[in-house]
Amino acid sequence: xxxxxxxxxxxxxxxxxxxxxxxxxxxxxxxxxxxxxxxxxxxxxxxxxxxxxxxxxxxxxxxxxxxxxxxxxxxxxxxxxxxxxxxxxxxxxxxxxxxxxxxxxxxxxxxxxxxxxxxxxxxxxxxxxxxxxxxxxxxxxxxxxxxxxxxxxxxxxxxxxxxxxxxxxxxxxxxxxxxxxxxxxxxxxxxxxxxxxxx
Amino acid sequence: xxxxxxxxxxxxxxxxxxxxxxxxxxxxxxxxxxxxxxxxxxxxxxxxxxxxxxxxxxxxxxxxxxxxxxxxxxxxxxxxxxxxxxxxxxxxxxxxxxxxxxxxxxxxxxxxxxxxxxxxxxxxxxxxxxxxxxxxxxxxxxxxxxxxxxxxxxxxxxxxxxxxxxxxxxxxxxxxxxxxxxxxxxxxxx
Numbered sequence: 054x055x056x057x058x059x060x061x062x063x064x065x066x067x068x069x070x071x072x073x074x075x076x077x078x079x080x081x082x083x084x085x086x087x088x089x090x091x092x093x094x095x096x097x098x099x100x101x102x103x104x105x106x107x108x109x110x111x112x113x114x115x116x117x118x119x120x121x122x123x124x125x126x127x128x129x130x131x132x133x134x135x136x137x138x139x140x141x142x143x144x145x146x147x148x149x150x151x152x153x154x155x156x157x158x159x160x161x162x163x164x165x166x167x168x169x170x171x172x173x174x175x176x177x178x179x180x181x182x183x184x185x186x187x188x189x190x191x192x193x194x195x196x197x198x199x200x201x202x203x204x205x206x207x208x209x210x211x212x213x214x215x216x217x218x219x220x221x222x223x224x225x226x227x228x229x230x231x232x233x234x235x236x237x238x239x240x241x242x243x244x245x246x247x248x249x250x251x252x
Numbered sequence: 253x254x255x256x257x258x259x260x261x262x263x264x265x266x267x268x269x270x271x272x273x274x275x276x277x278x279x280x281x282x283x284x285x286x287x288x289x290x291x292x293x294x295x296x297x298x299x300x301x302x303x304x305x306x307x308x309x310x311x312x313x314x315x316x317x318x319x320x321x322x323x324x325x326x327x328x329x330x331x332x333x334x335x336x337x338x339x340x341x342x343x344x345x346x347x348x349x350x351x352x353x354x355x356x357x358x359x360x361x362x363x364x365x366x367x368x369x370x371x372x373x374x375x376x377x378x379x380x381x382x383x384x385x386x387x388x389x390x391x392x393x394x395x396x397x398x399x400x401x402x403x404x405x406x407x408x409x410x411x412x413x414x415x416x417x418x419x420x421x422x423x424x425x426x427x428x429x430x431x432x433x434x435x436x437x438x439x440x441x442x
Binding site: 126127128129164167168170171172173174175176177179180182184186187190191192193194195196198199201202203205207216217218219220221222224225226227228229231232233235236238239244247248251252 | 326327328329364367368370371373374375376377378379380381382384386388390391392393394395396397399401402403405407413414415416417419421422423424425426428429430431432433435436439440
């Protein structure tokens with residue numbers, strides 16, 4: 054599979070096509086770093102001064118590389134496909150190799166970062182529970198009411214939150230059984246067939 | 253045991269007087285009071301005493317006293333003899349005493365259940381729904397190909413908590429719920 058980039062993106066990469074190897078290496082690591090932690094504009098300025106080129110060219114080159122890496126990760130490109138794509142994009146052999154090395158080291162992490170950006174409901178992190186027996190309240194003395202407190206840890210994007218609820222024995226057993234059924238469903242022929250077919 | 257205020261005792265004492273409240277009217281009042289507390293009758297609804305020979309203002313006082321005694325007795329989980337002593341203090345005739353004790357025994361568990369729900373507590377988890385999806389792709393990644401569960405935890409306040417998890421995470425969740433169930437089972441055997 055070959056990587057397809059937009060003409061605009063190809064233009065951004067122009068500057069790097071004939072650049073020296075160590076520059077490609079440097080730009081490559083910077084763009085991977087930016088993919089993980091966000092863009093830091095100070096670095097553009099410093100690089101522009103050092104290389105004595107317009108800051109816009111540097112910025113476009115780095116963003117071009119970020120797009121290149123993320124497109125490749127999005128499509129789950131294997132190492133050789135990535136290398137061949139670079140050659141097709143008229144990168145020199147050494148530059149293609151350098152970028153390919155960076156890509157294979159980071160493609161898993163990049164995919165992970167991309168996966169986090171996908172639209173999603175809050176994600177389950179952890180569950181804490183506590184078992185109490187309520188003995189008395191202001192309105193009811195002499196009771197013996199079992200009570201299970203559940204604290205769900207959930208992350209929604211970058212923000213993590215907790216949801217506290219309580220439940221009684223009947224509902225706890227019911228909930229556990231329903232969710233066990235959900236797990237059992239994984240073993241069904243239907244699910245197994247679909248997962249096997251769409252690999 | 254001093255669990256009911258004097259005014260309640262006095263209110264009930266009036267009920268012992270057949271000229272003010274007939275035996276039948278007393279029974280109607282007891283039933284009405286219990287049903288009101290249990291939420292089966294609206295609070296502003298009044299018992300129908302038109303067919304009974306009844307002093308209406310005494311009936312009101314009687315209704316209030318019966319309600320308080322029922323609730324206090326249920327709150328303290330009074331046994332029949334203890335309740336009997338209080339009813340004796342009110343000087344109720346045997347028939348009225350029996351009517352009260354009968355309704356108390358009949359509604360006690362429901363009343364205690366109602367009382368246990370009074371006060372502040374975390375919302376109750378009452379049901380759970382789930383969905384199993386196979387994620388294929390999204391605008392960021394082609395070929396995701398991962399199984400994903402969506403879980404909706406339903407609460408008794410009408411709200412629900414939605415979350416997603418992978419198979420491993422659901423296994424973790426179910427494992428913890430089972431642990432809690434086991435702890436509960438062990439505790440119930442003590």
